[in-house]
Amino acid sequence: MNRRTARRHAVALLALLTALLLAFAGPAAAALPSAGTSGPHRAAPTVTVTFRTVPAVAGVRLAFGGQTLVTGPDGTASYTGTRTADRQSLQLLDTSVNTPDARYHFTRWAGQRDPEQTFRSRVDGLPLRADYTITAGFTAQYPVTVAFTDQHGAPLDPSLVSAVKVRGSDARVTDLSVSGTTWLDGLVPVFRNSGLTAVPVDYTLRSLVYDGVELAGAGRQGFRPGPDRHVTFTGAFHDLTVTAHDALFGSATGEKATVTDPAGHVTTVPLGPDHTAVLAHLPRGRYTVEVKAPGGSSNPREIQLSQAVTADVTVVTRTDVLVLAGAGLLLVGIPVAIRLIRRTRRTAAGPAPGTGTGRSAAEPPEPAPAEEPEQPEGAEKAPPTSRHGAAAR
Template identity: 45%
Template sequence: MAYVVRWLVLVGVVLVGVAPSPAVAVTEITVTVRTTPRLVGVPFTFDGQRAVTGAGGTVSFTGAHDFAPHALAVDDHGLASEGRQFTFSRWAGQRDPDQAFRRTVQGLPLRRDYTVTAAFTARFRVTVRCVDQEGRAVPRDRVPYVTVRSDTGHTQRLSVGQSVWLDGLLPVYRKSVLTSRKVGYALLSADAYGTNTVDAGRQRFQPASHQEVVFTTPFHDLTVSARDAVFGSASGRAARITLPDGSVREVPFGTGRSATLRDLPHGQYEVEVTGGQGLRAVQQVRLSRTQSMQVRVVSRADLALAAGTVGVLAAGLLLVGRRMRRRRGGERG
């Protein structure tokens, strides 16, 4: 009997040993990568597993809970669309601050769900053109360049009518949160004929919002006429203007005995009337709007009249002096 009992116990132990044990639940951990700004199609690799961001600018990787280190990498080559370029800038949420600016992050955990943010710098292809205060296109040879300054303090000269790449979005890391902000630019100068045609800082733009930038550069007309200083008759044959850069324009007087010089930027000008029958007449003018000016010219007739007047006065004074001397001589006699 004891032998049978021992045999039954032995069989029970064997059966218990070969019976399947209950399955142990495996915890799945999800690592989410989001982009700022939100970008579609950005490739990320997590431990060799490659995936791209979707419509929301995010991608997720799932793995079993463990205590091993893991790697996350971004591939920003070829991240460009029509008129836009994106370059990786930094991470947030990657645990190790020394790896914030590396394209590959090592030592990431898989112990609980978390999110890592990847920020990108965005550049936009911008084209600048200029118009006058009436909205008419300004020729490029008149204003070939403009100078702008970004709100980051960078100053840059841009060729009018030609495309240039400008920073439009920059990452901002504040209070452990990584976001993007638009970069703004202010127009400093748009030189024409040696003078700035604009007020610095008044015209602004953001490449992320506008890639076709139009600046207003005012130009004015100056109408010049000349009159005889004494008789008031029209005088002169042409107006010669010296511009702020030292260049000279000459326009002949028309039937109205005046000359109009068009499309001048505001600034200081020297105006000379040429071809008159008299002395050289030069006058300074500060141009800030379309205006007319009249130059007074001293002609030869004016000089002759002045000389005759002086002669008559001199003769009169001489005659008066003689009479006074005669009177004095008569009183003595």
């Protein structure tokens, strides 16, 4: 092949390549915007923000990014929008949601990034540059009704129940309605491990006042709202039997018994022929018992009624008083009588021998000296005579 032929082939091949390039580049060139005109840009990246409630609450409305969102049955809703550096606001439109079985009240946020806005219903300054989740915590309340029985299951009269108090595991004490419904916190949102967890609240009976008497043993009866919506509280009741006996002789005695219950109520009941009375179905607690008898009574006796109890009361009767008085007279009177008898005998016998003169009983009294006859003046005085009549020499 000479050089001219080769050049001809090269030109033909070049023309073919040019035609091919124009065939493929034509549609692409038509799609390109001409100078001085605008066209669509490449799609901007999007961001998704997820909203959830703890516990899951359906039907909660939120406003975000110019849209109103509503949580579904799983308690979540989401927003997808173009990524932007502009800060966004989130408004919780429903702070309370009520259903026949539960009541939900907004408590706090998690994931809102600003601690100052944790407990507000509106959160400002939220980013929209990456996907994230923000959580709204709700406190769930459940209805609770109560009933009352004794330890054997017999129902108690609710009209005699004046107070029922329960203490939650959150340390709060709440009064329950005796005849109606009380809504108690059953789930509370707790911040743990950078998120919210719904924690159940347990309750224990703290006080049950029946007919003025405290029946509850604090902390012994518990329940959890939600699973436990009808709660039965139990109070302890026991029988008190009153008997009495004589203090000295031990025989049965007594006409009536007076019983004071822990609330200060006083009940008087007669004792039967066997000097016994039974007070049935009394609330547990400390009682005071007194017994009256003819001419006497007992001292108050305290009884702790924590089971069926028989209170045997000691009574001081009129007979006991007379016997004790007679014994006292004997003990005091006999020594006094002995002393009186001795004194009477000494008085009747006169003064005791040897008393008053200083002489013995055998020594006769000394005779009085005889008077000497009066001598005439100038006469010689007669010499004295001895005891035997002889003249002194």
